[in-house]
Amino acid sequence: MTRVSLDGQVAVVTGAARGVGELLARKLSARGAKIALVGLEPDELKQVAGRMHTDSDWWHADVTDHEAMARVAAEVKERFGKVDIVVANAGVASGGPFADSDPVAWRRVIEVNLIGGAVTCRAFLPVLMESRGYFLQIASLAAITPAPMMTAYCASKSGVEAFAHSLRAEVGYKGVGVGVGYLSWTDTDMVRGADQDDVMRELRQRLPWPANRTYPLGPAVDRIVAGIERRSAHVYAQWWLRGMQGVRGYLPGLIATVGRREMERFEPRLANVPRGLVGAGGAADEQERSHPAK
DSSP states (O other): OOOOOOTTOEEEEESTTSHHHHHHHHHHHHTTOEEEEEESOHHHHHHHHHTOSSOEEEEEOOTTOHHHHHHHHHHHHHHHSOOOEEEEOOOOOBOSOGGGOOHHHHHHHHIIIIIHHHHHHHHHHHHHHHHTOEEEEEOOGGGTSOOTTOHHHHHHHHHHHHHHHHHHHHHGGGTOEEEEEEOOSBSSHHHHHHHTSHHHHHHHHTSOTTTTSOBOHHHHHHHHHHHHHHTOSEEESSTTHHHHGGGGGGHHHHHHHHHHHHHHHHGGGGGGSOOSBOHHHHHHHHHHHHSOOO
16 A cells, blocks of 8 residues: 655644553654644653654543543644544553453443544544544454453453444545554553553463564554554554454354363452553543542
8 A cells, every 4th residue: 555654744642641652653753743642641741742853732631521622623723734643542451350340440441442532533533524634543452352351441442443444434435544553462551550460461471372472562653653654444563463353253252262261260369350440551540530630
């Protein structure tokens, strides 16, 4: 596919304070894009904005807040004059058995990952229609294959995948491209936070290769940037994820069989698995809801 130059384009990245969002913003900026950063951590966002190579600005907003995101979209348009690319990257995760899960944390994963992606799209879709731009929804390997101890995360990422595919059919004739980004376990605060629990870490390590590895962030983000340049419908941060699409129909039955054995094996230790949001991003989300910034 033909690559489109990012020079002079305006890109919005949510969840931009750290991890995939932060590095993606820097790499897009290095290719000439002007950057609008959106997230919950003002101090971190300000620091990230200072590392951009091009004109940039940041907005403190919760992606699940319709009014806040509508305001952000209007202000980004006013600040830069247009929006060409929107990456719905903001996300949180929790782990542990569903029956014992914290209902607030479980619901928040759905709200941020699924509802937040849709709210982001709703806010920016009018300006993307003006520019005939590109919307990239970050999903996950969790959208392709189910996994025990990850019910909220898998449900949310399956949901955003279906949302993006449906949206593509709606807005393609208006010139708006819609992509889904798939990542396996990548070296971010979220994955490191999940790995702090022995059970979650051991369960992941017992997955078959290559799904049991943690992949470096840089090459994964490079592949996402290339997908944005091509306005790809599917963007794979690790090479082997593309092949998973052809076998995904067999995975629920396989995971059910293997998962039953693994859950029985780990059952004596499940009571100690943390129930809240994981990683620094999860902590920032919980802090924002407990003490909203003025």
